[in-house]
Amino acid sequence: MASMKRLHIFTLIITALLSASHGIAQQSTDLIPEGAISVVSLNNVYLLQKISLDELVRYDFMEELQQELFDGSTSGKTLKESGIDFDQRINIFQGWNQEYTIAGFSFGIDDQYTLFETFDDYEPIESSYPDVQIFASYFNRIAIKGNAAVLFRVNPDIQVVRDITDSIWFASGNDYPWYEMLIEESGYEKHSFWNDLHSEEPIDPFDTPEHSDFPIAEEDPTQKTYYELLDSIQTSLHGIWLDEMVRELFGEQRNLVRSSPQFASQLNNPSEGIFYFDNTRNIDMQQSMGSMGYLEPSFYQKLRSLYDDNMILGDLTIQDQSVNLELEVRYNEKLGSIYTELTDAKFNTRVLKYIHKDNNAYLTCNLNSEKAYQQAFEVIVPMFSGSEDDFGLLALSWEILDEFVNKKALFSTAPGSAFVTYGGIQQVKTRKIVFELDEETYRYTEKEEEAEENMPVFALGVTTDRSDLAEKVMKRLIGGPSGLIEHEDYWEVPNAIFEAAPLYFLSKNGLFIVTNDQNLVTENADGYGKNALSKKSAKRAMKSSAVYSYINTGATADNLPKGLFSDQENEVIDVMRGKPGTMEITSSETLETSTNFNITYRYEGDDAQATAYVLDLINSLYVITK
Amino acid sequence: MRICVCLLWTILLLGATGCIEIIDDLSMNADGSGTFRYTVNLSSSKVKVNSYLSIDSLDGKKVPEKADIIVRIDGIIEELRKQEGITEVTFDGNYTDYLFKLKVDFETVEDLQVAVKNVIKAEYNANKIEELNHNWLSYKGGALVRSVPKMTIYKVSELSSNDIDLLKNGNYLSITRFTSEIRECSNEVASISKNKQAVMLKSDPYSLIRESSLLDITIELADTSDTN
Known part of the structure; x- marks a missing residue:
């Protein structure tokens, strides 16, 4: 009996301990x-x-x-x-x-x-x-x-809420008498025109301060107005x-x-933070995809199959004076076969000559569009060919076009590498109108004079095996409506940027470059020479597979005028303003089912700043995936 | 590559800077009629204006297209032409340099004031704007009293803090001319032309927002027969 009692107590203790530990x-x-x-x-x-x-x-x-x-x-x-x-x-x-x-x-x-x-x-x-x-x-x-x-x-x-509300509203025999009243009596339409110019949101006839004056649903005062009904449904949902x-x-x-086993597994990584984004479910849950699935179920299913197992997993680690985010982009073999071909390109070192060592930011990419096209053709066309619907016809059209187009010539115009640079803010010459006052009468006369405005300086270039084609097109455009002017080594469209600043085109050394940097086309048409990227930086760009990017975050953020950001956005940018730091983005070799991207944020300052940098990265991820 | 182009465009938008210049010019004839000219000069900001117009929305608000602005302004001009006591309404809109010039002939300053109020009411459905009960112009006994309508200032004060910098760098010139000489004017910062027939007040739009009475002025003529 005593032993039974001891067993019972023991069982109770074990149960209690298990519960507690649970x-x-x-x-x-x-x-x-x-x-x-x-x-x-x-x-x-x-x-x-x-x-x-x-x-x-x-x-x-x-x-x-x-x-x-x-x-x-x-x-x-x-x-x-x-x-x-x-x-x-x-x-x-x-x-x-x-x-x-x-x-x-x-x-x-x-x-x-x-x-x-x-x-x-x-x-x-x-x-x-x-x-x-x-x-x-x-x-x-x-x-x-x-x-x-x-x-x-x-x-x-809100659309779901409105659909339910409308359904109940109309089923109760109601109409929209208040809508006419609103336009006639409040002049809403005119008022809304001006608002419409300033508001990003589409005009919502329900969303006016006058809604409390709307007619009730029925003569019975206990019945709800449309807005009250909508609120009730929203609250219930x-x-x-x-x-x-x-x-x-x-x-x-x-x-x-x-x-999600992927998420569970990610949690075991010894990093300061992890990032998880399930793009397959993201696509499934998009309303537009839902509509497509309803209207074109067969097309949707086929297209959707490309995005099976599509996911981004990331690890955030904090090291000495740097924050590192390693992103693994996962996809299925179908999509992977296209990506693999797309990134199967040899880095063309010619682009490096045109990146100045002091550029605030630059990006190089290395893509094989011809192979990617061919693979996309081989993956996508069989998915739709033979089907009786319009998409089958589209697939057939693509097949026919593929037979006739000279793909070799087409893809040789931009065969592989490209670069983009941001050189910071420079002053460019523009024209402005000024008024000169006559002190005698205060009459004023109009006069045009030279002005200077701040303009970010950029260059964008692609390698080409057929610079002759680009040159033919440029020559054809001379004197046309674009105002293109031919110089000895380059072309210029005088007021191309915001009708105020010139844009230049340069075809040289197997590259076709578009820039607003006059210095590049006049003084450095063959590249920056010893002022180009250092060997070390060039090596890093070449080592990165499909994409490489470097951003001097402090200098770039300092150059961004506050004027064009909202106060909230400025608060986020302010975190980087005045703080020296760099960001580097590299990519790994593209594998059949995954590619890795690495983002490293290096900062100068104490570790306390790491928090801000981590949160900046998290915020960027949130905004990008939102 | 398309993303890169978009990024570049964004960078271009961000880098543009500039300022605004406004000239408000009232010329009075001896019989009380006159001409009102209103000039807005954004030519030194055309990069910025063009950058604004090239995007769909900014700071969560829709940016109007150039065509929308033209329709809107045309509507205002048409409404102005319908007003009693108003003649010879001309509008010169230079959408390349962003220089806009409005010229209106009026029979009396009261006609001009009523016309402006009517246009505001018609275009903005603004019956409830208190400022419409206020008078900004009067011309009696050889004295002209002028002020800047406060609602202009209210409207400007709705701008975000970011736009304020643009206004700080701007100019606002208010000129009043007569056919006879000016005896004195009430505003200490006003300057009288050498021929003594014009008064000028200079400010910037930002200061005006902060202190709307900066351009308030009463101008008295030497020869009081030059009045209605």
Whole structure:
């Protein structure tokens, strides 16, 4: 009996220990929803503790959460002071489907009390799962299990909301009487014309301040207006999809770690952060693809098959004075065969002569368009030829065209290497009109005089085996509407750039170059000689397979005028302004199913700056993949 | 390669700089009629203007196409021509150098003021703009009182901080001419021409935003018979 009792106690202790360990074992990565398409997962404890929440929320990747974080409750606080456990990863995720987007971040909890001092707008709500606490603030939720939490929000696609609203509205026998009224009485149409010129958003007849004056749906005052109905549906959908996400995560234990072995494997890498982007699901979830799948199912399926297993995985590492992002781009063999042929090109060193050693930024690329075309032809045409629809006809047209076109001649015009350079800002000569005042009468007369305006200087060149073809075209254009002028060694279109500055064309040494740098075409038509790229830099460019790029980030950012950026964008650019640093992008050999790209951000300054650089990179990834 | 070209275009957009020059010129005849000329000179900013016009949107806002601007201006000119007491409305739009010149003959300054208000109401559906109840021009007893409509300033103040730099480098010239000599004017920074028949006030659009009364002026003529 005693032994039975001891066994029972032992069993209880083991159970308790297992339960406790299960709670502790709950990791923030387990709370990344299955629907996440893009994830940045950071595990660098040291770096993130230092950043203030005020700085953090300026980044685009935090924009979905700004409602909470900009309410003042986080002012002056750092992440460390917000109850977050830095022994666990912080995972920023976003995902989308044809009905809604999700965004949020999952993290470990060190101190739940402190956490809710920061997220003080959140109130506990009922949870269907005994080991999960749920807190709500408007359309945001925080779900906590063990010592991990996920803060997330769901945004229903407005078109989906409108479709449902319209369906109910019209089914109830309503029309749009207010629309006519709006145009007649408020002059909305005229007003909207001016707004339309200034607004990127399409005009939305519902979205006016007068909507409260809209007629009600029926004579019965308890009936909702269109806008009230739309709001109700949006709110309901929010609730449904928030609940759905909670059910998936905690009821069905569905999360990204379980559904994506690639992501799970990536988490094991010993890096400061990882990046995950599932382009296959991204394509599937795009509304335009959904429409195509509905309208042209056969075409969609074939096209879609090219993008199976399409994914970008990245590792972020911080080394001495540098941040490194290694991206592995994965694709299937079909697409890979095209990429492999595209990058099967020998680097043409002629381009290096035209890159000045002091250029702020330059890029070289090395592509075999002829082989890529041939492979694309061999992969794509069989997918569609023989089918009865319009795409079969298109494939047949392509086959016929392929027979008649002189591909050798066509592709020899630009056979391999190309370069782009950015030389910084230079002053160029333009003309302006000035008014001269007569002091006697204050009458003024108009006069044209020379002016100088700042202009970024660039050059773009491609290698060509048929410079004679380019020269023929240029000669034909002389005296035409473009105003092309022939000089001894080059051609010029006087007001080609914004009707103010000249553009030059140079065909020399097997290269065709377009530039606005007069010095290049007049003084350096054969290249920069000893002022061209150093041997070391040239070697690095040649070593990189398809693409190589170098950017002096500090100098480039300093040259970007604030005037053409929004305040928010300037905040991001300001991080680089005045800080010496460089960025280098290299690519590996293209393999059948993957290519690696490496981005290295080297900075001068203390390690504290590394945080800003890491976040800059994360932000860039977020913006690019958004 | 296409991406590279796009990048280059973006860089070009970013590098352009320039400024704006505005001349507002009111010539009064002895009988109270006159001519109003309004000139906007963006020729020293044409790289910037062209760069703006070459993109679809900027700072989240749609950038109008040149054709939209022409239609819009034509509409304003047509509306101006319909106004009572307004004759000889001409508009010279140079869309290569971005130099725009408007010339309007008026019978009285009140006619000019009413015409401007009507055009604003018609074009902007702006019945509720408080400034429309305010008068910017009056000419009585040999004295002309001028100010710059504040709503112009309100409109400019809606510009983002980025555009403000453009205005700081700009010029705003306000000239008022008469057929007889000027006795005195109220604004200390105003200068009177050597022939004493014109007054000029000089500022920049940015300062005007900050202090709209900079160009307020009352001009008194030596010969008070030169009035309506």
